[in-house]
Amino acid sequence: xxxxxxxxxxxxxxxxxxKQDMDKxxxxxxxxxxxxxxxxxxxxxxxxxxxxxxxxxxIGPNGAGKTTIFNLLTSVYQPTRGSILLKGIDTKGMTxxxxxxxxxxxxxxxxxxxxxxxxxxxxxxxxxxxxxxSFISSLLRLPPYFKAEKAADKKAMELLExxxxxxxxxxxxxxxxxxxxxxxxxxxxxxxxxxxLLLDEPAAGMNPSETAELTDTIRRIRDHFQIAIFLIEHDMxxxxxxxxxxxxxxxxxxxxKGTPEQIKSNPAVIEAYLGKQEDASNAEN
Amino acid sequence: xxxLWNNKDTRRNLFTYALVIIAFVVVQIMxxxxxxxxxxxxxxxxxxxxxxxxxxxxxxxxVCGELSLGHAGFMGIGAFSGIVxxxxxxxxxxxxxxxxxxxxxxxxxxxxAFGFLIGIPALRLRGDxxxxxxxxxxxxxxxxxxxxxxxxxxxxxxxxxxxxxVSLAEGGKMILDGPVGAxxxxxxxxxxxxxxxxxxxxxxxLNLINSKEGRAIKAIRDxxxxxxxxxxxxxxxxxxxxxxxxxxxxxxGALFGLNYSSLTASKFNFNTSINILVFVVLGGMGNIMGSVxxxxxxxxxxxxxRELEDYRMILYAVVLIVVMLCTWSPKIxxxxxxxxxxxxxxxxxxxxxxxxxxx
Numbered sequence: 001x002x003x004x005x006x007x008x009x010x011x012x013x014x015x016x017x018x019k020q021d022m023d024k025x026x027x028x029x030x031x032x033x034x035x036x037x038x039x040x041x042x043x044x045x046x047x048x049x050x051x052x053x054x055x056x057x058x059i060g061p062n063g064a065g066k067t068t069i070f071n072l073l074t075s076v077y078q079p080t081r082g083s084i085l086l087k088g089i090d091t092k093g094m095t096x097x098x099x100x101x102x103x104x105x106x107x108x109x110x111x112x113x114x115x116x117x118x119x120x121x122x123x124x125x126x127x128x129x130x131x132x133x134s135f136i137s138s139l140l141r142l143p144p145y146f147k148a149e150k151a152a153d154k155k156a157m158e159l160l161e162x163x164x165x166x167x168x169x170x171x172x173x174x175x176x177x178x179x180x181x182x183x184x185x186x187x188x189x190x191x192x193x194x195x196x197l198l199l200d201e202p203a204a205g206m207n208p209s210e211t212a213e214l215t216d217t218i219r220r221i222r223d224h225f226q227i228a229i230f231l232i233e234h235d236m237x238x239x240x241x242x243x244x245x246x247x248x249x250x251x252x253x254x255x256x257k258g259t260p261e262q263i264k265s266n267p268a269v270i271e272a273y274l275g276k277q278e279d280a281s282n283a284e285n
Numbered sequence: 286x287x288x289l290w291n292n293k294d295t296r297r298n299l300f301t302y303a304l305v306i307i308a309f310v311v312v313q314i315m316x317x318x319x320x321x322x323x324x325x326x327x328x329x330x331x332x333x334x335x336x337x338x339x340x341x342x343x344x345x346x347x348v349c350g351e352l353s354l355g356h357a358g359f360m361g362i363g364a365f366s367g368i369v370x371x372x373x374x375x376x377x378x379x380x381x382x383x384x385x386x387x388x389x390x391x392x393x394x395x396x397x398a399f400g401f402l403i404g405i406p407a408l409r410l411r412g413d414x415x416x417x418x419x420x421x422x423x424x425x426x427x428x429x430x431x432x433x434x435x436x437x438x439x440x441x442x443x444x445x446x447x448x449x450x451v452s453l454a455e456g457g458k459m460i461l462d463g464p465v466g467a468x469x470x471x472x473x474x475x476x477x478x479x480x481x482x483x484x485x486x487x488x489x490x491l492n493l494i495n496s497k498e499g500r501a502i503k504a505i506r507d508x509x510x511x512x513x514x515x516x517x518x519x520x521x522x523x524x525x526x527x528x529x530x531x532x533x534x535x536x537x538g539a540l541f542g543l544n545y546s547s548l549t550a551s552k553f554n555f556n557t558s559i560n561i562l563v564f565v566v567l568g569g570m571g572n573i574m575g576s577v578x579x580x581x582x583x584x585x586x587x588x589x590x591r592e593l594e595d596y597r598m599i600l601y602a603v604v605l606i607v608v609m610l611c612t613w614s615p616k617i618x619x620x621x622x623x624x625x626x627x628x629x630x631x632x633x634x635x636x637x638x639x640x641x642x643x644x
Contacts, residue, residue, distance in 0.1 A: 074514060100516035108514075114507035116571075117500070124497070125504040126515045131497045135525075138496035139489060145496065152497075192515050 021051030025088060027103070027195050027228045028073070032082035034252075035072060042068045043252040046082070050196065055222055055229045057243035059236075059263075061272060065252040066232045067109060070198050074106050075099045087195060101129055103195035107185040107202065109232075115174030119165055119184050122173050123156040126191030130155075156191065162224065163187040163217070179210050183217070190225065197221065199231040203238050211235055215242050240264065248272065298491045301574040305487065308581075309480045316476075324588070332584050333479025334541040337486040339564035339580040340573055341533035344490050346562065347571035348499065349526040350506030352416040355423030356561050359531040360538035361430055361553030362399055363392030367539025368467045368548070369435055372460050373442060375471075385473040389482070389539040396535020397528050404527045408520060423558055430550035435461040466549030467542070474544035482540055483577070486533050490573060493529060502526050567608055579608075 026049045033046040043065045050056055058066050071077045073084060075096045084091045091099050105126075114122050124131070133148035160166050163183045168176060173184060182202060189197055202218070203211045215238055222229055233239045239246060240260040248256040248263060250272040256263060263269055312329065315321050321329075342356045367388040378384040407418045434445045438457025445451045448463060461467050493499045501522045504512040513519055542548055564583055568575030586604060590597035611617050 076510075095518075096513040097516045097518050100514060106514055108511065112508045112511035112514075114504045114511065116507050117503055121500055121503075125500050125512070125517070128497055128501055129516050133497060135498060138498060139492050141492055148497075188511075188515060 021053055024052050026050055027052045027087060028230070029085040029088075030073070030082070031085070033069070033072060033079050033084065034081035035068065035077055036080045041252055043072065043079075043249075044081075046249070046252075046254060048247055048254075048257075050228050050230055052195070052228055053222060053226050054245060055218065055231075055243050056245040056247065057239045058230065058232045058247050058249065059234070059239055060249040060255075064249045066249060067200060068252070069249070070106060070200055070232065073099075073198060074104055100192055100194075103193075104198065105189035105192045105194035105196075106198035107182070107189055107200055109200040109204065111178075111181050111185055113173040113181055113185060113188070115172065117173060118170050119160060119173055119176065119187075120153070120156050120169040122184060122188050123159055123191045124152050126188040127152055127155060128192075130193065159187050159191055162220075163190075178205055182206070182214075186217075186221070190221065194227060196228040196230060199229065199233075201232055201234065203233055203235040206235075211238055214238065218242050294495055297574065298495070301487060301491070301577065302484070304574065305480070305483055305577060309477075312476070324591075328584065328588055329476040330474045330479045330544040331541065332581055333476070333483055334537045334544075335561065335564065335584050336577050336580040337482050337537035337540075338534055338561045339568065339576040340483075340486050340490050341530045341537070342561050343565045343568070343571065343573060343576045344493065344533075345526055345530040346565050347569070347576075348494055348506065349502050349523060351523065351526070352412065352562075353419040353527075353530075354416050354555070354558050354562065355419035355421075355426070356530075356534055357553040357555070357557035358419075358423035358426035359396040359400060359534035360541065360557070361426055361550065362396040363389075363535030363538025364542030364548060364553070365430055365433070365435075365461060365467065365550075366395045366535075367392035368470055368542045369437075369442065369460050370539075371471065371473060371543055372437060372458065381473050382475075382478070385475075385478060385540070385543060388473070388543060389536045392539030392542075393532045393536035396538065397532035400528045400531025401524065404524050408523050408527060420555065420558070423553070423555060427550050427553050430461075430553065431464045431466070433461050434459070434463050464549070466547060468547040470543060470546050470548065472544060472546060474540050479540060482537060486537070487573065487577075489529065489533060494573075498522065498525060563605070567605065567612070569612065 028048070028050040030046060030048045034044045035042050046069060048056075058069065060066055068077070072079050075091060075094050075098070078093070086099070086102050086104060089102065091102065094102070114125060117125070131148050131152050133144050136142070137144040157166065157169065160169050163186060165180065165184055165187060168180060168184075173181065176184065182205075186197075186199070186202070199218075203214055206214060218229060218231070219242060221227070231239075231243070240263075243260060246256075246258065246260055246263045247254055248266070248269050255268045255272055256266045258266070312321075316326070338356060338360060342353065345351055345353050345356075370388040370391040371384055374384050374387055378387060403419075403422055407415060407422070410418055432446050434448055434451045436443050436451040436453045436457055436459045438454040440454060443451045443453070451459070453459070458469075494503075501512065501517045502525070504515075504517060505519050505522055509519060538553075560583075561580075564580040565576055567583065568577070568579035583601075583605075587597055587601050590600055593600060611621075
């Protein structure tokens with residue numbers, strides 16, 4: 001706890017904290033994060049603080065380093081500089097699996113489900129660490145096995161129902177339609193009991209009505225599980241609708257932070273997306 | 286109970302057990318009626334051993350998705366350590382069946398331990414590279430066996446890699462004699478024991494597949510990165526699959542070794558590994574019942590075709606190709622599915638008609 005207050009006092013956060021998050025330590029506190037690939041600086045001095053029940057967004061043009069930031073947060077890459085404090089603990093040197101068990105779950109831009117397993121099994125893989133049953137009792141089918149499996153089945157079905165997937169519980173994940181696969185990936189991530197959920201372009205490939213539904217789902221997830229959500233998205237409608245705070249990155253650096261309103265009118269953001277104002281006026285002349 | 290029946294996996298598993306039990310009963314009846322010739326009796330135990338080997342390799346290749354070409358190596362560890370153990374325990378456990386079980390367990394544990402040791406460096410690799418390393422490992426083991434001298438006397442067991450290294454006291458006995466292999470083995474293996482081995486292997490593998498560990502292993506096979514992202518320790522679970530597979534292969538190997546009066550290391554060569562892999566691939570990756578059936582058929586086939594002499598391997602190859610086409614060609618698969626659908630349609634039509642007549 002002492003660690004939190006140290007950071008909270010010395011470094012002002014730019015985020016708009018929800019009232020209920022005001023007195024609580026942040027779930028994710030990223031300081032000066034950076035990574036170089038050879039001579040290329042992919043991410044540099046990235047700072048963000050995310051409250052325990054905050055929905056925040058990460059936007060930026062293609063190739064800005066957004067997914068690289070997610071990969072850094074989940075220890076797929078180890079940062080060259082800076083630190084990631086998850087619930088006050090530095091995740092430096094931890095494996096992806098360890099970081100997940102600590103409380104970060106994610107989905108992928110290009111869906112990565114366990115294709116040959118059913119939807120329910122996919123969720124149950126996510127629940128792995130919470131299924132309390134030893135290897136021996138699994139092998140010998142002792143009572144703890146049946147008890148643990150029954151509890152896991154129940155919880156998996158609850159999660160599937162929450163995500164509107166109950167009717168496809170026994171369908172192979174690989175043969176599900178695209179939009180359903182996206183929802184299943186979120187269900188699997190939620191099954192790991194995360195403190196923060198990272199969504200990498202959750203609305204990619206969705207039509208407007210599916211996107212509207214997703215907006216609703218994201219809010220429901222936050223309200224029901226009381227967790228933080230951090231998402232990368234290109235669909236500005238979704239981002240502006242659902243996010244309470246937004247960070248904009250370009251060329252691996254944060255160029256703006258603030259509420260959706262502040263971001264919409266920020267000249268640096270408009271420049272990053274549309275080019276310089278002078279250029280436009282020059283063209284008019 | 287009904288709930289259990291509704292689960293497709295459980296139903297399939299029960300069917301697999303039933304198939305094995307029925308086959309055992311049928312063979313026992315045939316044995317009792319004297320319907321099996323001397324040659325046929327001779328390959329009852331090897332068939333059981335190869336079924337167990339195919340099922341245990343399927344755990345690695347089909348369920349875990351890792352190609353291993355060194356399964357015969359683990360089988361060999363089990364065979365030779367089982368033989369040594371059976372001699373050592375001769376006075377300690379006079380009962381043949383108990384001594385066989387003890388030897389098999391020892392063979393399994395030793396093979397599992399070697400699986401763990403080899404797994405530490407080998408499981409850092411994936412796919413083709415792991416296949417090559419396991420292949421090399423199998424060949425190394427074969428050469429180790431053919432240079433291993435083990436003897437026992439009143440003072441205990443002696444190991445050496447040279448013939449002069451083992452100096453036995455009066456009344457001592459050479460168990461493994463280098464390239465000559467093991468000779469004068471007391472044949473302990475019996476067909477019922479082979480049946481028990483198959484059941485045990487099925488029990489372990491099927492229970493493992495349908496547990497949280499099995500789900501984690503399948504998840505790693507399907508998508509390694511996603512498995513890591515949901516907190517699965519990839520290395521630990523690949524190791525678990527590797528060790529369990531090696532353990533079961535060791536047990537099967539011990540039964541195999543104790544089925545012959547003499548055994549040389551060349552039995553556990555690359556060819557044997559490939560044969561087991563063929564059983565697995567033909568039976569279907571991850572399909573345990575498929576492994577049982579294909580191991581049985583493909584082991585018996587060349588033996589049954591022995592009277593065709595030189596042509597038998599040609600016929601064997603043709604059968605392999607035809608089965609491959611039938612099970613994997615999308616066209617033939619589609620045709621079979623359509624044929625199945627038309628039959629079920631006819632059946633359901635008949636049923637409806639029946640209902641109509643009653644009304």
